[in-house]
Amino acid sequence: MQRRKFLKNSGLTAAGMVSAPLLGSCKNDAKSDVDGKIIVPNKPIVVCTWDFKNASAKAWEVLNTGGSALDAVEQGVRIEEADVNNETVGKGGRPDRDGNVTLDACIMDKDSNCGAVVYLQNIAHPISVARKVMEETPHIILAGKGAEQFAYAQGFEKEDLLTESTKAQYQEWLKTSKYETPINIENHDTIGMLAIDEKGDLAGACTTSGMAYKMAGRVGDSPIIGAGLFIDNEVGGATATGVGEEVVRTVGSFLIVELMRQGKSPQEACEEGVKRIMKKNEGRKDFQIGFLAINKRGQTGAYCVHPGFSYRRYDQRGHENITSDSFLKT
Ligand code: SD4
Secondary structure: OOHHHHHHHHOOOHHHHOOHHHHHHOOOOOOOOEEOOEEOOOOOEEEEEEOOHHHHHHHHHHHHOOOOHHHHHHHHHHHHHHOOOOOOOOOOOOOOOOOOOOEEEEEEOOOOOEEEEEEEOOOOOHHHHHHHHHHHOOOOEEEHHHHHHHHHHOOOOOOOOOOHHHHHHHHHHHOOOOOOOOOOOOOOOOEEEEEEOOOOOEEEEEEEOOOOOOOOOOOOOOOOEOOOEEEEOOOEEEEEEEOHHHHHHOOHHHHHHHHHHOOOOHHHHHHHHHHHHHHOOOOOOOOOEEEEEEEOOOOEEEEEOOOOOEEEEEEOOEEEEEEOEEOOOO
């Protein structure tokens, strides 16, 4: 829901949002620690890359009924994994150049436990397999066939992830087999999600089918802890979308969390993360990266290379799609 609409529906005004009565009535009993229009500590709260309204609404439902941040991010991103109209995540994701849909995902909790699957085929919910890796094995990353076998052993079902639409697009692509990565493939993409629950604990999840028509075996940043996602319950969390190779080179999400640890706001940290990447790519303009971050107080920020990136935030103030500022202005 747009912010204005939410305010209208709830009968709140911008001024009223930070007034004593509302603060007093907040479920999380926020104190008078107010940062601009943001009530801090601002919890529960969930943010995700791009305008994934349904996914963030699902996560909010979990958080708002006292659920954990870990459950919220898993349940939230599963919405996109199941949505066949999202052609960059889960079932319905675009295939690699051999026509196989291969999925990458990772999840991280408040205690720095984490799990990931890379190059996983035939399973629609890689995030839940990643969580099982975290909770049921002594390992962090399972890849390819091993990850798939593990998923079956855990009760996941085999599914054909290619849809009529992605099959047809792939057939079309084969005519030229041109391998290039459009700047913003479309207005929805990899989902990275960060949440803080009522207790103030953080968790994050990231899931993708990766770059369309990638080389067989290619893995991006999304399932790599520290690159596509990083959580530190003392500090905050960060996640990334875009050309994964560039995020891996700078260990982007870890960098952003460390910058927040050193005192930067989520916004400043995301800006510094993008600047680091641009410094290593002097003159290059042919790729997009979007970073999203949250700190322990529930403040959020985002920054990207090209205009076009946005993130969804759902907290006590309602639901909002927030346009990210960008390093390049056109
Ligand atoms: C990857 N980072 O595989 C992912 C793709 C992505 O927006 O985020 N696209 O490199």
